[in-house]
Amino acid sequence: MNDKTLLNVKSTRRQVLGGAAVAAGVAAAGTFVPTRFAIGAQANVKIGFLLPYSGTYAALGHNITDAFKMRVAELGNKLAGRGVEYVMLDSEAAPPKAKDNTARLILKDKCDVLVGPVHSGVAMAMAQVARDEGTLTIVANAGADNITREMCAPNIFRSSFSNWQSTYPCGSVMLKDGIKDAVTITWNYPAGKQMMQGFKDSFLPGGGKIVKEILIDFPSVEFQAHLTEIAALKPGAVFTFFAGGGALKFINDYAAAGLQGKIPLYGAGFLTDGVYQKAGAAANGIKTTLHYSDALDTPKNRAFRQNFESNAKRPADVYAVQGYDAAEMLRVGLEATKGDLGAQDKVVAAIEKATIESPRGNFTISKAHNPVQDIYLREIVNGEEKVLGVAHKALADPATGCKMA
Numbered sequence: 001m002n003d004k005t006l007l008n009v010k011s012t013r014r015q016v017l018g019g020a021a022v023a024a025g026v027a028a029a030g031t032f033v034p035t036r037f038a039i040g041a042q043a044n045v046k047i048g049f050l051l052p053y054s055g056t057y058a059a060l061g062h063n064i065t066d067a068f069k070m071r072v073a074e075l076g077n078k079l080a081g082r083g084v085e086y087v088m089l090d091s092e093a094a095p096p097k098a099k100d101n102t103a104r105l106i107l108k109d110k111c112d113v114l115v116g117p118v119h120s121g122v123a124m125a126m127a128q129v130a131r132d133e134g135t136l137t138i139v140a141n142a143g144a145d146n147i148t149r150e151m152c153a154p155n156i157f158r159s160s161f162s163n164w165q166s167t168y169p170c171g172s173v174m175l176k177d178g179i180k181d182a183v184t185i186t187w188n189y190p191a192g193k194q195m196m197q198g199f200k201d202s203f204l205p206g207g208g209k210i211v212k213e214i215l216i217d218f219p220s221v222e223f224q225a226h227l228t229e230i231a232a233l234k235p236g237a238v239f240t241f242f243a244g245g246g247a248l249k250f251i252n253d254y255a256a257a258g259l260q261g262k263i264p265l266y267g268a269g270f271l272t273d274g275v276y277q278k279a280g281a282a283a284n285g286i287k288t289t290l291h292y293s294d295a296l297d298t299p300k301n302r303a304f305r306q307n308f309e310s311n312a313k314r315p316a317d318v319y320a321v322q323g324y325d326a327a328e329m330l331r332v333g334l335e336a337t338k339g340d341l342g343a344q345d346k347v348v349a350a351i352e353k354a355t356i357e358s359p360r361g362n363f364t365i366s367k368a369h370n371p372v373q374d375i376y377l378r379e380i381v382n383g384e385e386k387v388l389g390v391a392h393k394a395l396a397d398p399a400t401g402c403k404m405a
């Protein structure tokens with residue numbers, strides 16, 4: 001069976017499940033449909049990861065996967081008494097392949113739960129298929145605002161953030177720092193644009209001005225010409241979003257261009273998360289906002305970081321936290337039904353009502369199924385991440401267009 005065939009059989013499966021009423025039920029606010037199969041509490045839970053295991057985001061995919069598995073291992077490699085199986089599929093951060101890949105995990109590999117992805121474009125395509133099939137899905141990174149706005153669905157949760165949520169507080173931070181104008185620079189794809197919009201939603205109403213908005217084709221890391229232009233514009237600051245290998249390259253190029261210390265650099269926390277250690281002195285002085293910090297001095301975070309590094313042989317980061325919390329959210333849901341995924345409405349209700357105990361700090365779930373969480377202000381000082389404070393307490397995404405909110 002090829003991937004096109006997998007997509008074609010969706011209509012047949014929906015007829016078996018009850019026809020058009022099923023599809024309508026998924027989209028309607030406050031309604032829910034059962035999973036593909038009424039699986040009880042005996043068989044293993046099969047979890048499908050659609051994450052990048054190659055390319056610029058590979059490290060992110062591996063950290064999400066390894067931390068998810070670590071949380072399950074802490075539970076004796078069982079969820080609500082059921083064994084766990086994993087299917088790992090490389091998303092390649094490629095939106096055109098996402099629908100076929102999602103269909104493969106659901107229909108061919110028969111996964112009960114989906115986890116992933118990283119790329120926002122992949123997430124939007126993945127969510128469409130998962131919503132149609134009624135498959136329980138936990139988005140463990142991609143911040144595409146749409147997922148918990150107009151595309152929200154009862155069976156889709158997020159353990160990470162919305163793109164807007166990550167950057168909205170930073171506009172106010174920069175204004176308080178006396179920044180009056182800025183250049184924005186990011187990749188030209190949904191995550192980049194939404195991150196910039198979140199920043200502008202607080203920076204512009206507060207009196208800030210955008211000197212220029214620079215968009216770079218994803219996943220290009222050719223920054224030099226743009227940095228030369230920024231130097232000539234002499235803005236009060238630069239606000240950016242890059243992640244993974246692209247973020248590391250940008251930080252190093254920014255310093256090499258002589259801009260470090262001259263034009264303050266701010267960004268979404270993904271700019272430094274997981275890469276500032278490799279950037280060394282080039283990362284010093286960068287301020288970011290994010291829902292997690294390596295430096296959070298809590299027993300939960302200290303234990304998490306120690307356990308992850310012991311198991312994975314590398315430091316934990318925000319991506320690992322999101323994978324870990326995805327497993328915790330699934331645990332909460334399954335324990336409410338003693339492992340019965342067939343009672344998916346009860347699984348969903350349990351997650352909706354939960355307070356998730358996380359290394360980032362406890363968070364709750366909004367009606368649109370996005371975390372309501374603290375956003376921290378962080379700075380790299382002498383090669384280490386420091387928490388300067390909470391930039392916004394218990395920030396919820398607006399959930400614009402979500403019929404469940």
